[in-house]
Amino acid sequence: MGRPCGFDQDEALERALGVFWRLGYEGASLDDLCQAMGIGRQSLYNAYGDKRTLFLRCLRRYTERNEVALREHLGQVRPVQRAFAALFEQALGQPDERKRMGCFSINTGMELAPRDVEVGDLIARGQRMLEDVFTEALEAGAGRAELAPGSDCRALGRFLVGTLLGVTVLLKSDPRSPAPRAMVDVALQALAR
Numbered sequence: 001m002g003r004p005c006g007f008d009q010d011e012a013l014e015r016a017l018g019v020f021w022r023l024g025y026e027g028a029s030l031d032d033l034c035q036a037m038g039i040g041r042q043s044l045y046n047a048y049g050d051k052r053t054l055f056l057r058c059l060r061r062y063t064e065r066n067e068v069a070l071r072e073h074l075g076q077v078r079p080v081q082r083a084f085a086a087l088f089e090q091a092l093g094q095p096d097e098r099k100r101m102g103c104f105s106i107n108t109g110m111e112l113a114p115r116d117v118e119v120g121d122l123i124a125r126g127q128r129m130l131e132d133v134f135t136e137a138l139e140a141g142a143g144r145a146e147l148a149p150g151s152d153c154r155a156l157g158r159f160l161v162g163t164l165l166g167v168t169v170l171l172k173s174d175p176r177s178p179a180p181r182a183m184v185d186v187a188l189q190a191l192a193r
Helices: 009-027 029-035 041-048 051-076 082-091 096-101 105-113 117-143 152-173 179-188
Strands: none
Touching: 009 029, 009 041, 009 051, 009 105, 029 041, 029 051, 041 051, 051 096, 051 105, 051 117, 082 117, 082 152, 082 179, 096 152, 105 117, 105 152, 117 152, 152 179
C-alpha cells in the first residue's frame, strides 16, 4: 500500500486550475504550479501524473462545474428570459480584472485546440454541453409558453452560446466596451414573446 498523500488533492487541483487559467498551459511552469499548490514536483507527479494530465483534469473540472451551475440557474429562474438575462448580467457585471481573465475554456481553446486534438475535443464537448443546457432551458420555457410559438429552441440555444462566448472574448480584451451590452440586448430581444 502506498503512502497517503499529505495534502488536500481537491484544493491543490483548484489552485492548479487558477494557475492555468491565469497563465495558460504553455505559460504555467511546474514551479508555478508546485508553488501555488503547495507541493513538490514528486507529489505533483504522484498525485496527478504529468503537467498535461493535471491540466486536463483542471479543464474537465471547470467544464463539469459550469454545467452544474448553469443547469441549476436555468432550472430555477423563471421565466426563461429572466434566467438568460441574469446569466448575461453576471458576465457583464464582473469587475474589470475578472473580465480580463476571460473563460478558462475559451482561453484554452484559443491556445491549444488548433494543435491539440484531445484538448480541441474537450472544448468542443464543453460547447455542445452549453448548447444542450441552453436548449433544454429554452424548451422548458417554450413548454410554459414563455417563448413565441414555433420558436426553434436549438437555433436559439446555439445563438445564445455564441453570444455568451463572444461577449466573454470582447470583455477580456476591452472590459469597458459597449459592444457586449449591445450584443446581450439583441440576444434578449430574440427571446421576446
